[in-house]
Amino acid sequence: MSTAILPSATTTTSPFGSASHLQCRECGARYSLGAEYACIECFGPLEVGYEFGTVTREQIESGPLSIWRYSALLPVSATAALEPNLAPGFTKLVRADNLARALGMTGVLWVKDDSGNPTHSFKDRVVAVAQSAARRLGLSTLSCASTGNLANAVAAAAARGAQPSVVLIPSDLEPGKVVTTAAYGTTLIAVEGNYDDVNRLCSELIGDPVTDDWGFVNVNLRPYYAEGSKTLGYEIAEQLGWRLPQQVVIPIASGALLTKVDKGFREFIDLGLVEETPYRIFGAQAVGCSPVEQAFRAGHDVVRPVRPDTIAKSLAIGNPADGPYALDVVRRTGGSIGAVTDEEIVEGIRLLAETEGIFAETAGGVTVATLRALLRSGELDPTAETVLLNTGDGLKTLDAVSPHVGPAGTIAPSVSAVVDLLGGAA
DSSP states (O other): OBBOOOOOOOTTTTTTTTEEEEEETOOOOOOSSOOOBBOOEEEEEEEEEEEEOOEEEEEEHSOOOGGGGGGGTTSSSSTGGGGGOOOOOOEEEOOOHHHHHHHHOSSSSEEEEGSSSSSSEEEHHHHHHHHHHHHHHHHHHEEOOOSSSSHHHHHHHHTTHHHHHHEEEETOOOOOOOOHTTTOEEEEEEEEHHHHHHHHHHHHHTTOOTTTTTEHHHHHHHHHHHHTHHHHHHHHHHHTTSSSOOOEEEEEESSSHHHHHHHHHHHHHTTTOOOOOOOOOEEEEEBOHHHHHHHHHHHSSSOOOOOOOOSOOOOOOSSTHHHHHHHHHHHHTTTTEEEEEEHHHHHHHHHHHHHHHHHHHHHHHHHHHHHHHHHHHHHHHHSSSSEEEOOOGGGGGHHHGGGGGGOSSOSSSSEEEEEEHHHOOO
């Protein structure tokens, strides 16, 4: 473990770009950049600190149509975009007028659709940044604990980078995510237990001689990995014409995505890239795994762990590492956190698909259903411009909706049979 230090000034030739140090989110202790994730002073989580230079809109707009257009704001080298990687990001921001009408909203509603990433989830963003850090730190094998989407992203990124990978997943993961991870040639290990059990195992593996050169993207590389989520906030602001939305609805698993979107907004404000305007951040969880929502409703600052029981397995983290920080962001911005049932999740998936042609996985169903619930409760303003995050593709979680959809009927190949069926349906 590194010793606490004060960072030295960085230069444009730094292997980590503008990143200058790691800093404890609790006590503020500073450390040198390395494969560290916990403070030795108070055991708090570490995050990346920066010494940003001047960054302009023109510089960003001249960059590639991927997260690498924001390289100057990430803990990566100037050559990160040129190294073998999946080049994720700059996904579509879709104006969702049909969904807005269905929900009774008069304000403009957008869907930031991250299912368009290379492995069809936002996890490609975080893995790309972690992969760059792993190269700089001499960690040759990529690894992770995952509820599915991260497994896909790590396996694919490692394949693209000609690196070995080892991915650990709960044994009850959705079959689609198991197959799509194994297809990339990774060593896939199914662990008896839930995500929290898998994550604990990965933490215990760090330091073992067998895993000495492994980069666990969401453990010992977590400070760098988490920074990839900021790019969603950056893109939303840029795609809106260099301004912030009034409301954002974000699914909560570990809570890191929500906190980093907020961090992205604040960094754009601090750098003068957008005007500082009020925005509210809302969190979305499933009732079967809603520890952050429960803490929010109870007025607590501490998030009490739960045992997950929901079809939204990508959000099924019972002990979310960034839960307390997600609470801070939601409360500071005047937002709220909602939780919805499995039935409502399926309804949310179908509503988004039927109104906008976007087929979301269960996490997207959680977010749509929570948006609707918060509108009904009056906690979310139907007249305000709102961005909804869809973080993954519905093809990954077909089991959730397959019992509820299908053919209108099976008929003989004749015109009369079609007419009879349509007449019956009418």
